[in-house]
Amino acid sequence: MAARTLTINGTLISARSNETVLEAAREAGISIPTLCHLDGLSEVGACRLCLVEIAGSAKLQPACHTTVTEGMEVQTDTPRLKAHRRAIVELLFAERNHICAVCVASGHCELQQLAVEVGMSHVRYEYLSPDCSVDISHARFGIDHNRCVLCTRCVRACDEVEGVHTWDIAGRGTNARLITDLNVPWGEATSCTSCGKCLLACPTGAIFSRGSTVAELERDASRIATIVAARNERW
């Protein structure tokens, strides 16, 4: 595997030829905000938070889905990108009912951390306040659609790591909703193995373990990557 050298924010770094800009940046200690990305899962390039500027390309490119090339010049933190990231996080907060004060994930929530990271002091957009349900038909877990950001990390963890595909998305646009099996309550989804990988993968408090209360939900999303790595790197 050949190595590549590229410049990120003016700093020369080296990367493996099959690495993405995101991987190369993180290895070099440069942080790029992400939400739909999770180590160990496939990339969908959906949240648009990791967009970066690449010299010679008029379009912004998602760092998670762009492979490094020799001599590439990447900017990850320009005022233009910062403004876009903040707007995207605000749009997410306005889309559903994200009320940290009553959320199980408060303090351990990636969306909350993103808001701090991008410097979101307030939301400029109208709160859409949709009517979302909470499904606690499963014996051990629950899903609160009010807190879902449709990143599909649970869908991919369930499909790619557990190999079950209990989760998927139904509907379109802002009416899109996570569903289990063919849109049955989670407790009746016969394909679900109750493995809890969706819970690990969820960046917010949307998928939670029953019985946990405000700010109690702590999980380690990196365990998904550990499981995948353990399978791939068999001795």
Add this chain to the structure above:
Amino acid sequence: MEFQDLQIMAEQERSRRKAIRIHCCTSSGCQASGALELFHQLQAAVEAAGQSERVDIVGVGCMGFCGQGPMVSVEADGVLFEHVRPEQAPEIIASLDGGPCNVKQGDHAHPFFARQLHIVRRNGGVIDPERIEEYIAVGGYQALYHVLHEMSPAEVIDAITRSGLRGRGGAGYPTGLKWATVAKSPGERKFVICNGDEGDPGAFMDRSILESDPHLILEGMSIAAYAVGADQGYLYVRGEYPLAIARLQKAIAQARKHDLLGSQIFDTSFNFRVDIRVGAGAFVCGEETALIASIEGRRGQPRPRPPYPAEHGLWGYPTLINNVETFGNIAPIITNGADWYAGIGTERSKGTKVFALTGKVRNTGLIEVPMGMTIREIVEELGGGTPDGTPVKGVQTGGPSGGCIPEALFDTPVDYESLAEVGSIMGSGGMVVMDATTNMVEIARFYMEFCMDESCGKCVPCRTGTVQMYRLLSKISAGQATAADLATLEQLCHLLRETSLCGLGQSAPNPVQSTLRYFREEYERLLRKRVTINLTSR
């Protein structure tokens, strides 16, 4: 099948024709105004008049003048009847022998017809789309024979490149370059896809082409498959086009029966199969990566490009995706030569473009005009201006991804670059005329509602940004917005354009931005003024 067989079939078809051939349009547009009943009545009238030996009633594809449907034409003397009612059928038959006829007659010299140049639509309204014999009688499948026996794939690609043909789906990517990329991409197998998921409001070019001349598209796809090295094609047609699907199914069955699709076509080693995939109503499936996902049986959502389908397409194989109209240009280019095609149009946009001319215009329907014709010529000469003489305000081209062009810029020639320069796009070919009474804020709101409903929901800016923009436009429209709301709207336009995942979100701001650019005062007039209370005046 051999070349001779094609000629024999053509000869047989011509010799079985009767002295008089009457064309009755049976496309969706005319069917909606009663063309099928008219077709049966015409047949009955021929029977009743004892003219069966002499007169043939042929159901044909779209004649283009959809606003005047149902349309009937008499081939030999070129008489054109408009707005024909079923009960007028005997009158038309009687008129063949000089009988009196009060049916409204059209005029071929009318600019609507005279200014057009038919390449893709040349068989529309002339042949019966349900019979392969009629297509062969007008020279059909000869281009495919020529390509398979006398040209190498590289020569075909070279011809398409030299013709200057660009993608008719809207973006205008050079077709020859796309073909060359697919041909050069390594892959165990390759695919050809015809994108018939036409979804822009007000656009019906592809539907009409598929309904009127399905074999033209099959022939174009076959030539493309030979050029890029594919053996399987898919016709992706939206489910809202049942007649197009039925006619394509029939056309595929006929082509297979005559060995024009299948194995060893024209006794060469070239094999090509075509199957139809029916879309389920999602606009975003017109985006190529979403369309591929849909054919693969997955949720119709786009994925980031690169890699482009030319390298990594259907099931990971190199895939050529072209629009219906693009494939419609292929056989004519092979038949008449690349230089002939390159001689039509402008410097950088060659050939013709089919437009669906609708809205506040006298002559609505489908037109095919050479690139470079000005919008003014299209709207005023072909379209005949507004029906009631109200001044024209602008046209909207390119549907929800396009923009509004004001009357002051009507001398803009219709080509890819000029339209982009004035803030719109060529798009697939919708052209909606608006008169002075049209509220441009409402137009922007309509298209934004469309984009909001059709957003797949995958990427955040498009999924929730379109909702916010729609709400802001509604607020402005209701006279409740402030200047700050308008500023937020403009910021969102910028955000969606730069950060959305696919073309749908990236171009969703176009109708808003173009109306703001040319009709900003209409927005500002609706803004709520800051109320100042003068406390000292008492």
